Amino acid sequence: TVLPKNRLEIKPPVGGRVESILVKEGQKVKTGEILAWMSSTERAALLDAARGQGEDKLKYWQEAYKPIALLASIDAEVIVATTQPGQTVTTADAVVVLSDKLIARAQVDETDIGKIKIGQKAIIILDAYPDTKIKGVVEHIYYESKTVNNVTIYEVDLIPEKVPPFFRSGMNTTADFIVESKENILLIP
Helix, strand or coil: CEEECCEEEECCCCCEEEEEECCCCCCEECCCCEEEEEEEHHHHHHHHHHHCCCHHHHHHHHHHCCCEEEECCCCEEEEECCCCCCCEECCCCCCEEEECCEEEEEEEECCCHHHCCCCCEEEEEECCEEEEEEEEEEEEECCCCEEECCEEEEEEEEEECCCCCCCCCCCCEEEEECCCCCCCCCCCC
């Protein structure tokens, strides 16, 4: 399965209301970049009350009581930005979700795991794009096994040499691990 190597949910430090979202899905962001502005519950209530008292009062309180910036804590790509301005959020709600890079996580049967090594080359084939073969390399072999359909498997992380633009989190893949290869072999028909 294609998934983020590091998936980071940006949650507000306090409950309140989202004022604006400055990013969209697929956008690259840098550490410290502002992703969204939000008002705490108190600021939102104060601004709503000031709206009823006229434009001058509203402008005064907007300047006196600043909104909260939600910042990117890593260089990443935005993979979820579905929160709408005006939406109320709590500290448990992810306003934006970031991913540093996409990888493919393969499930390898315990009878084959002995043939897999860190740095080994592999070919990643997406179910959605079966004609495109993506070169990858084994980055991590998990130590703990899982049981899937009464079969013991180990998860293996594959890093694509080049992430294609159509890679999406959640896509299903097939991984072919290259166990042995030889160069400059004479082929005789």
